[in-house]
Amino acid sequence: xxxxxxxxxxxxxxxxxxxxxxxxxxxxxxxxxxxxxxxxxxxxxxxxxxxxxxxxxxxxxxxxxxxxxxxxxxxxxxxxxxxxxxxxxxxxxxxxxxxxxxxxxxxxxxxxxxxxxxxxxxxxxxxxxxxxxxxxxxxxxxxxxxxxxxxxxxxxxxxxxxxxxxxxxxxxxxxxxxxxxxxxxxxxxxxxxxxxxxxxxxxxxxxxxxxxxxxxxxxxxxxxxxxxxxxxxxxxxxxxxxxxxxxxxxxxxxxxxxxxxxxxxxxxxxxxxxxxxxxxxxxxxxxxxxxxxxxxxxxxxxxxxxxxxxxxxxxxxxxxxxxxxxxxxxxxxxxxxxxxxxxxxxxxxxxxxxxxxxxxxxxxxxxxxxxxxxxxxxxxxxxxxxxxxxxxxxxxxxxxxxxxxxxxxxxxxxxxxxxxxxxxxxxxxxxxxxxxxxxxxxxx
Amino acid sequence: xxxxxxxxxxxxxxxxxxxxxxxxxxxxxxxxxxxxxxxxxxxxxxxxxxxxxxxxxxxxxxxxxxxxxxxxxxxxxxxxxxxxxxxxxxxxxxxxxxxxxxxxxxxxxxxxxxxxxxxxxxxxxxxxxxxxxxxxxxxxxxxxxxxxxxxxxxxxxxxxxxxxxxxxxxxxxxxxxxxxxxxxxxxxxxxxxxxxxxxxxxxxxxxxxxxxxxxxxxxxxxxxxxxxxxxxxxxxxxxxxxxxxxxxxxxxxxxxxxxxxxxxxxxxxxxxxxxxxxxxxxxxxxxxxxxxxxxxxxxxxxxxxxxxxxxxxxxxxxxxxxxxxxxxxxxxxxxxxxxxxxxxxxxxxxxxxxxxxxxxxxxxxxxxxxxxxxxxxxxxxxxxxxxxxxxxxxxxxxxxxxxxxxxxxxxxxxxxxxxxxxxxxxxxxxxxxxxxxxxxxxxx
Numbered sequence: 086x087x088x089x090x091x092x093x094x095x096x097x098x099x100x101x102x103x104x105x106x107x108x109x110x111x112x113x114x115x116x117x118x119x120x121x122x123x124x125x126x127x128x129x130x131x132x133x134x135x136x137x138x139x140x141x142x143x144x145x146x147x148x149x150x151x152x153x154x155x156x157x158x159x160x161x162x163x164x165x166x167x168x169x170x171x172x173x174x175x176x177x178x179x180x181x182x183x184x185x186x187x188x189x190x191x192x193x194x195x196x197x198x199x200x201x202x203x204x205x206x207x208x209x210x211x212x213x214x215x216x217x218x219x220x221x222x223x224x225x226x227x228x229x230x231x232x233x234x235x236x237x238x239x240x241x242x243x244x245x246x247x248x249x250x251x252x253x254x255x256x257x258x259x260x261x262x263x264x265x266x267x268x269x270x271x272x273x274x275x276x277x278x279x280x281x282x283x284x285x286x287x288x289x290x291x292x293x294x295x296x297x298x299x300x301x302x303x304x305x306x307x308x309x310x311x312x313x314x315x316x317x318x319x320x321x322x323x324x325x326x327x328x329x330x331x332x333x334x335x336x337x338x339x340x341x342x343x344x345x346x347x348x349x350x351x352x353x354x355x356x357x358x359x360x361x362x363x364x365x366x367x368x369x370x371x372x373x374x375x376x377x378x379x380x381x382x383x384x385x386x387x388x389x390x391x392x393x394x395x396x397x398x399x400x401x402x403x404x405x406x407x408x409x410x411x412x413x414x415x416x417x418x419x420x421x422x423x424x425x426x427x428x429x430x431x432x433x434x435x436x437x438x439x440x441x442x443x444x445x446x447x448x449x450x451x452x453x454x455x456x457x458x459x460x461x462x463x464x465x466x467x468x469x470x471x472x473x474x475x476x477x478x479x480x481x482x483x484x485x486x487x488x489x490x491x492x493x494x495x496x497x498x499x500x501x502x503x504x505x506x507x508x509x510x511x512x513x514x515x516x517x518x519x520x521x522x523x524x525x526x527x528x529x
Numbered sequence: 530x531x532x533x534x535x536x537x538x539x540x541x542x543x544x545x546x547x548x549x550x551x552x553x554x555x556x557x558x559x560x561x562x563x564x565x566x567x568x569x570x571x572x573x574x575x576x577x578x579x580x581x582x583x584x585x586x587x588x589x590x591x592x593x594x595x596x597x598x599x600x601x602x603x604x605x606x607x608x609x610x611x612x613x614x615x616x617x618x619x620x621x622x623x624x625x626x627x628x629x630x631x632x633x634x635x636x637x638x639x640x641x642x643x644x645x646x647x648x649x650x651x652x653x654x655x656x657x658x659x660x661x662x663x664x665x666x667x668x669x670x671x672x673x674x675x676x677x678x679x680x681x682x683x684x685x686x687x688x689x690x691x692x693x694x695x696x697x698x699x700x701x702x703x704x705x706x707x708x709x710x711x712x713x714x715x716x717x718x719x720x721x722x723x724x725x726x727x728x729x730x731x732x733x734x735x736x737x738x739x740x741x742x743x744x745x746x747x748x749x750x751x752x753x754x755x756x757x758x759x760x761x762x763x764x765x766x767x768x769x770x771x772x773x774x775x776x777x778x779x780x781x782x783x784x785x786x787x788x789x790x791x792x793x794x795x796x797x798x799x800x801x802x803x804x805x806x807x808x809x810x811x812x813x814x815x816x817x818x819x820x821x822x823x824x825x826x827x828x829x830x831x832x833x834x835x836x837x838x839x840x841x842x843x844x845x846x847x848x849x850x851x852x853x854x855x856x857x858x859x860x861x862x863x864x865x866x867x868x869x870x871x872x873x874x875x876x877x878x879x880x881x882x883x884x885x886x887x888x889x890x891x892x893x894x895x896x897x898x899x900x901x902x903x904x905x906x907x908x909x910x911x912x913x914x915x916x917x918x919x920x921x922x923x924x925x926x927x928x929x930x931x932x933x934x935x936x937x938x939x940x941x942x943x944x945x946x947x948x949x950x951x952x953x954x955x956x957x958x959x960x961x962x963x964x965x966x967x968x969x970x971x972x973x
Contacts, residue, residue: 167844183656187630187642192659198631204841205898206803207871207891212627215636235840237883238873238894245874268880275878289844350854351795351833359650370845377849387853389795391835396679397648399954400611400733401814405821407953409831410794427651429682430689434719436712439681441966447651450682450965454649457960464956509851510843512908516901521894522885 087475088319088484090332094459095339095414100468102347102411104339112338116328119337119498124324126494131505133286134490137294137317140284144313147281147296151303156195157256160217161304163201164239165227165297168289169261170203171370172298175363177201179482180307183359196306197223205235210242219250219257223304227261227297229283231269234517254278261296288505290371293486308479315483323491333491336416336470340492341499343414343468344388352388353406356418357395357455360477364418365392368489375493375504386500396454403458407465415462415469417455418485422476423448531919532763532928534776538903539783539858544912546791546855548783556782560772563781563942568768570938575949577730578934581738581761584728588757591725591740595747600639601700604661605748607645608683609671609741612733613705614647615814616742619807621645623926624751627803640750641667649679654686663694663701667748671705671741673727675713678961698722705740732949734815737930752923759927767935777935780860780914784936785943787858787912788832796832797850800862801839801899804921808862809836812933819937819948830944840898847902851909859906859913861899862929866920867892 097105104112127135163173177185177199186198200213224243228236240258247257255277262269264282273280281296292298294316299309323333343349352372354365369390377387393402395417406413429450431443442450459469472488474481497504541547548556571579607617621629621643630642644657668687672680684702691701699721706713708726717724725740736742738760743753767777787793796816798809813834821831837846839861850857873894875887886894903913916932918925941948 166841169844170841171845182659183653184630184660186628187660204803204838205891205894207867207895208869209627209803210871210891211869215626216628216631231880232882233844234886234894234898235844237880238886238889238891241873241876241879241883241886242871242891244876248876268882272878272880350856359648359653366845373846373849373853374844377853379852385852385854387849389833389835389849389853389856391833394648397610397614399957400613400677400679400818401615401810402817403957404951404953405817405831405833407956408823408829409817409821409833410829412794412833423651425652425655427654427686429685432685432688432692434716435685436675436681436716438676438712439685441962442678442682442685445682445965445968447649447654447682447686449968450649450678450961451651453964453968454678454957454961457964458957460960461957465953507848509848509909512851513843513847513898513902513905516904517894517897518885520897520901521889524889524893524897 088332088481088488089473090335091471091473092335092339094463095343095468095470100463101466102349103468104342112342113328115499116331116334116338116495117326119495120326120331120334122498123491123494130286132291132494133284134291134294135320137313137320140295143282143296144299144309147300148303148309150279151300154223154304157221158197158223158304159190159221160223161197161199161301162213162217162222162224163199163227163301164224164236164243165201166203166233166235167370168292169227169233169236169297170201171367172293173199173301174201174203175367176298176302176307176312176482177305178363179360179477180302180479181305185305194306197304199301199305201301202239205238210239214246219246220252222257224258225261225301226258226269228269229263229267229289231262231267234514259300261300290374291490291505294483311479312483315480316487319484319487320491323488333488334495336488337492337495337499339470340388340414341496349412349414349468350388351391351413353391353393353413353415354418355393355395355398355415357451358418358420358477361418361420362394364485365394367486368392371489371493374507376496376500376502378502378509381501386502395458396451399454399458406467407462411466413467415467417459417469417471419452419455419471419473420477421473424476532776532925532932533917534779535915535917536779536783538907539787539912539914544907545910546793547912548786556786557772559943560775560778560782560939561770563939564770564775564778566942567935567938574730576938577728578735578738579764581757581764584739587726587740588743588753591744592747592753594723595744598667598748601665602641602667602748603634603665604667605641605643605745606657606661606666606668607643607671607745608668608680608687609645610647610677610679611814612736613671613677613680613741614645615811616737617643617745618645618647619811620742620746620751620756620926621749622807623804623921624746624923625749629749638750641748643745643749646683649682654683658690663690664696666701668702669705669745670702670713672713673707673711673733675706675711678958703744705744734818735934735949738927755923756927759924760931763928763931764935767932777932778939780932781936781939781943783914784832784858785940793856793858793912794832795835795857797835797837797857797859798862799837799839799842799859801895802862802864802921805862805864806838808929809838811930812836815933815937818951820940820944820946822946822953825945830946839902840895843898843902850911851906855910857911859911861903861913861915863896863899863915863917864921865917868920
């Protein structure tokens with residue numbers, strides 16, 4: 086495995102509120118029980134995300150279809166929200182060159198731009214239609230049930246525009262949805278829209294290795310086979326029941342224990358990398374929506390994940406992390422190898438006091454800031470851990486995200502919640518629907 | 530004032546943990562004392578941000594210079610971090626049309642693109658140089674002291690590229706820095722770089738109405754005069770000592786009281802608007818860095834602000850807000866008027882169950898989701914408030930951000946911390962510098 090987890094700053098005595106060696110033994114037993122439950126749930130098919138290979142055939146079918154689209158589109162537009170949008174956004178930021186959508190077609194090697202419309206704001210939708218040429222655009226309607234109000238509103242608007250312009254819907258809309266259930270599949274079948282499946286046992290926030298994220302990624306040339314291979318490798322590594330060799334287990338146990346025993350329930354996710362910045366909001370959904378709920382006794386539990394970015398947020402949030410309430414852990418994500426780095430030059434007449442930067446690279450500066458921040462936090466008694474990827478590439482991103490998914494279902498056991506449901510959002514949906522229906526009634 | 534604050538869902542009995550009427554009276558006295566202190570600090574010049582008019586002359590001088598640049602640049606690049614970047618990013622998202630940097634020059638009316646390079650990641654910097662034509666680019670080096678490692682590293686790299694290409698630095702670099710102190714002003718004077726001032730009594734996170742943010746904004750055509758007028762109007766409104774008529778006071782008191790008396794120290798900022806999404810990270814810095822520190826007794830205090838976006842995060846974080854620990858308040862920001870809205874059409878053969886959307890607008894859907902989320906949270910005993918802007922325009926954005934700045938210094942009184950310093954980030958800076966110096970030593 087070429088992902089490392091450095092948890093020395095989650096341990097006592099380095100950080101006094103951290104785990105002492107004696108406690109770690111007991112945590113190993115907690116882990117073993119949680120791990121056994123998770124293995125049983127994986128074996129009985131409840132956690133479909135962990136069985137990457139079971140979706141190989143659908144992935145191959147999708148790639149074959151993507152191959153037929155080359156040169157046909159200038160713009161790919163994801164219509165989705167939450168788990169249907171965050172994965173594509175993360176992959177775009179991590180794996181496409183900087184400023185992809187601002188580059189010319191030639192700079193993109195003829196590959197399309199990728200837009201992720203993750204809201205129902207009319208200003209964004211109208212603005213998008215000013216940017217794109219409809220006849221050269223493919224919309225991906227991504228909703229497992231087809232019952233998501235925002236995505237359906239987007240679909241209705243877009244479909245109307247396409248029909249209105251006399252364009253064939255089957256050339257401009259593809260669908261990712263449940264293999265059997267839901268209201269989108271009948272529409273796709275009736276109208277001949279290309280349609281790909283999210284397995285019934287894979288929820289939105291666990292859907293990164295399904296067409297929910299791999300379809301938009303593959304359409305812009307991201308190597309989704311490698312992404313899925315990294316995920317499968319990490320899934321295999323996480324099958325091991327020894328805590329000291331199980332990265333997902335360590336992450337889950339350390340975070341849960343920090344909240345349960347040290348009152349550290351705010352879990353900061355802080356990549357030191359512009360490319361990896363999208364991992365933080367993706368993780369926020371995974372961790373918040375899976376674990377923030379009522380536990381087996383009806384208690385309101387769960388960590389509050391918080392997205393940050395290094396070095397940027399040293400100038401925004403780190404003051405709070407250092408000196409505010411002692412209720413946080415910080416997880417850094419770093420890159421070991423940088424295929425591209427830039428040297429900070431010495432200049433005649435450089436501003437005073439900048440000599441120490443001369444000749445260093447920007448990557449060195451970024452790394453120095455990360456380790457200095459970790460040390461400074463430890464000095465103040467604040468725990469942190471660091472996950473280091475060998476490289477920011479599809480394989481490692483697949484492995485990293487699978488690590489977090491496995492950690493999430495393990496944490497579900499520790500927090501004693503069902504990590505795959507989200508009962509708390511139903512009431513808001515019902516109230517919104519009722520208010521819209523009432524206003525429709527009035528307008529009649 | 531055309532900004533409204535609806536705090537009914539921060540009050541008992543609507544939300545049981547909220548403020549009862551009797552308690553509100555007592556809070557009025559706390560507010561009065563805090564307000565008197567803040568007024569004194571404004572009068573003695575400690576809080577320069579509140580005196581917008583004192584910077585009118587510098588603003589006029591800056592606008593006159595900006596007028597001379599028309600047509601000269603295709604790209605404006607902010608080199609800055611933290612308070613030197615977040616304001617420009619927020620204004621870009623809020624006040625430029627959607628996808629500004631992806632639009633053609635003609636679609637932008639010949640105005641330049643705006644890039645905000647807020648990190649020292651070499652991949653981003655290299656990617657930026659692939660996007661831009663150096664001879665048609667203006668870099669804004671924004672640092673009050675010139676002592677910010679990240680911004681100085683960016684400057685050294687960029688300056689080297691400009692010199693190397695034989696371009697005149699004074700045509701491609703402008704500086705925003707302290708009027709007297711710091712290491713950048715001597716360089717600017719020596720090399721004839723256009724140079725604008727951040728007053729000594731205005732800190733980075735309070736600098737939105739100074740050239741730190743108004744220079745990049747004005748260069749892309751944003752009406753910064755109107756922005757500053759909105760800020761000045763709100764500053765005047767906040768001079769009033771009656772809590773029920775002081776929006777900043779209400780916001781500060783309600784948030785502080787929620788943490789101090791109800792254990793609700795996580796303060797979610799959740800605009801229901803793509804344009805206003807950048808307000809959340811801007812607020813996060815302001816609230817976190819100003820208040821997260823040791824108080825007068827050495828206790829570690831301060832709220833943890835958390836950025837969210839509606840409706841998007843209903844599918845990510847709202848599950849946690851609804852059913853997780855009862856440690857949060859939510860502040861919604863909404864728009865009353867939408868100059869642009871889109872109707873969701875009815876379609877023959879629309880997916881089953883979407884009838885209730887037909888004929889509604891996207892704006893109506895967004896508003897219905899916001900009020901449903903607020904009601905659902907209240908139903909679960911979770912407090913929230915809603916700030917409603919008449920419109921998303923420069924004037925209202927100036928007023929809104931001044932409201933938050935005034936609330937921040939009031940909250941400083943309530944939390945008993947100095948809201949203008951950030952002592953907790955010094956240690957990390959020193960450690961990073963020491964590690965770079967040591968590596969330079971080794972390389973000698």
